[in-house]
Amino acid sequence: MLITYKKWYNYSAPIKVQSELEQNDAGTRTLPGTLLKNGLTGEIIYTPPDNRDTIHNLMKNFENFINSQEDDSPVLIKLAIQHYQFESIHPFYDGNGRTGRIVNVLYLMMNNLLENPILYLSGYIIKNKTDYYRLLQEVRTKNNWEEWIIYILKGIEQTSREAIDKINNINTLFDKTIEVAKKKSPRVYSKELIEHLFVQPYTKIEYVTTALELERRTASKYLQEMERIGILESQTIWKEVIYVNPRLYELLKK
Helix, strand or coil, X not given: CCCCCCCCCCCHHXXXXXHHHHXXXXXXXXXXXXXXXXXXXXXXXXXXXXXXXXXXXXXXXXXXXXXXXXXXXXHHHHHHHHHHHHHHHCCECCCHHHHHHHHHHHHHHHCCCXXXXXXXXXXXXXXXXXXXXXXXXXXXXXXXXXXXXXXXXXXXXXXXXXXXXXXXXXXXXXXXXXXXXXXXXXXXXXXXXXXXXXXXXXXXXXXXXXHHCCCHHHHHHHHHHHHHCCCCEEEEECCEEEEXXXXXXXXXXX
C-alpha cells in the first residue's frame, strides 16, 4: 500500500488505510443511521454527519487542514485538532478509530517528526478509553479543547518513551542473539541471518531463501540450527512450518 507522506493531495489516503484494515472497498459512508452509543447504557452519545455531500465537504476541509502550511501552530497541537476532526466526521462504516490513529502516524511522518511509523497511540487510548471518549464529547459540547490537547500530548509523550525503551530492548536482544549464535553455532552464524530474524517476529524457509539468496535446503538447515541453539521455536500451522523468534515476539507484545 503506497501512501504519499509529504502531502495528502486528497482524502484517498485514509480511504486506502481503511480499505486495507477492513479488507473491503466500502469507502466513505453513504447511508444514514450511524450512531455512537455508550457501551454500557446504550445511550446515544453522538450522531456523526450522515449526508454524503456533507461528509465529502468535511473530508475536503480535513484535507485542507492537513495540508495547510499557513498555520504556524505546533505540529503536535495540530495533530490533536485533526484527530478530533477525523473522529467527529467518522467517515467510514467501520475502522474509524484505527484509521484515525494511523493517520496520526502518517501526519507525524509528513511533518518530519518521524522517519518510520513507530508511534501508535492505540495502547495509550485503550488504557485511557473513558477519558478519550469523554474529552472527545466535551470538545463538542463544552469547547474543552485545552484538556483534549493535553490528553493527546501526554499520550504522545508516554508512547514515545515506551517506544524508545522497546527499541533499546530490541537492540540489546539483537546483540545478545549475535553472541549466542557466534558461540553455539559459528559455522552457521552470519550477521545477515540474525538481522533477518529481527525483521519480524517469525520467518519461514521461503523468506530466508529470498532474503539471503540461499537454496531451500540450506535455508532449512540454518533455521533448524537456530532452533537447536534456542534462538527460534518452530510451529506447524496447517502444513507449513514457521520459525518464531519468541523473545522478540514478547518484546513486541508489551
